[in-house]
Amino acid sequence: MSNPNQTNYEKVTPYDTSQMDKKSQVTSMFDKIAPYYDFLNGLLSLGIDTLWRRKAIKTLLEHQPKHFLDIATGTGDVALEIHKQSPEATIQGLDISSKMIELANKKVTKHGLSDQIKMEVGDSEALRYEDMAFDAVTVSFGVRNFGNLKQGLSEIHRVLRSDGHLMVLEFSKPTIFPFKQLFNFYFKNILPFIGKFTSKDPKAYKYLYESVQAFPDYDQFAIILKEIGFNKVTWTPLSLGICTIYLASK
Numbered sequence: 001m002s003n004p005n006q007t008n009y010e011k012v013t014p015y016d017t018s019q020m021d022k023k024s025q026v027t028s029m030f031d032k033i034a035p036y037y038d039f040l041n042g043l044l045s046l047g048i049d050t051l052w053r054r055k056a057i058k059t060l061l062e063h064q065p066k067h068f069l070d071i072a073t074g075t076g077d078v079a080l081e082i083h084k085q086s087p088e089a090t091i092q093g094l095d096i097s098s099k100m101i102e103l104a105n106k107k108v109t110k111h112g113l114s115d116q117i118k119m120e121v122g123d124s125e126a127l128r129y130e131d132m133a134f135d136a137v138t139v140s141f142g143v144r145n146f147g148n149l150k151q152g153l154s155e156i157h158r159v160l161r162s163d164g165h166l167m168v169l170e171f172s173k174p175t176i177f178p179f180k181q182l183f184n185f186y187f188k189n190i191l192p193f194i195g196k197f198t199s200k201d202p203k204a205y206k207y208l209y210e211s212v213q214a215f216p217d218y219d220q221f222a223i224i225l226k227e228i229g230f231n232k233v234t235w236t237p238l239s240l241g242i243c244t245i246y247l248a249s250k
């Protein structure tokens with residue numbers, strides 16, 4: 001269903017259907033690609049995604065949080081990375097896709113971390129946690145997929161304690177010539193081509209490209225965070241701007 005209040009980036013959806021809203025389409029897409037997600041991440045980013053998450057968590061840990069909420073946890077890689085760098089942390093992972101959570105739970109169990117890391121299915125736009133329940137919230141490659149970005153960010157703000165930190169890791173658009181042009185060619189043409197045959201969802205990696213193009217990055221995303229009530233918003237581009245770590249405090 002199309003919603004007249006949606007911004008342009010919220011109108012970019014995985015499938016060309018007006019029968020389902022963005023949230024339902026995104027959920028269905030991630031349920032579908034879940035079994036291939038980790039493999040494709042590694043292949044398409046040449047393993048660099050692991051370094052991005054590592055760096056993002058390292059940056060956040062400078063503020064010494066102990067209780068974490070990892071939103072859009074997917075298969076749980078951020079939650080596991082938090083544990084690796086901060087073994088005493090308690091971590092709640094949440095994702096709207098039950099198939100992703102199934103895989104995340106398998107990983108957590110395999111690592112013997114079921115006491116430290118809990119996983120559950122849930123929607124970032126209607127969190128079931130109390131106000132100020134967490135020291136830090138992380139969202140890695142998730143905010144771009146929210147059906148209502150501002151609603152999701154407001155919920156994050158609510159569940160963060162005063163002085164708590166939000167870390168967002170998200171794709172951005174490289175600006176430097178000729179890397180910008182080369183990367184764009186790869187991202188627009190090669191990546192969806194490989195994704196089409198390996199993820200069994202022809203649309204998923206086309207949506208990845210289109211959603212990144214439409215999404216506000218750098219100062220534009222910082223403005224939105226400030227509108228929600230976050231302050232001390234900083235951003236650090238990684239790998240010549242392919243993705244960016246945003247850090248904000250409540």
Ligand SMILES: C[S@@+](CC[C@H](N)C(=O)[O-])C[C@H]1O[C@@H](n2cnc3c(N)ncnc32)[C@H](O)[C@@H]1O
Binds near residue numbers: 027077078125142146
């Ligand atoms: C690209 S994956 C990122 C997974 C993981 N954070 C990572 O770094 O690999 C995006 C995830 O966001 C989840 N997601 C999208 N919208 C959501 C929402 N409204 N609430 C919770 N999770 C959501 C999807 O189900 C998917 O697992």
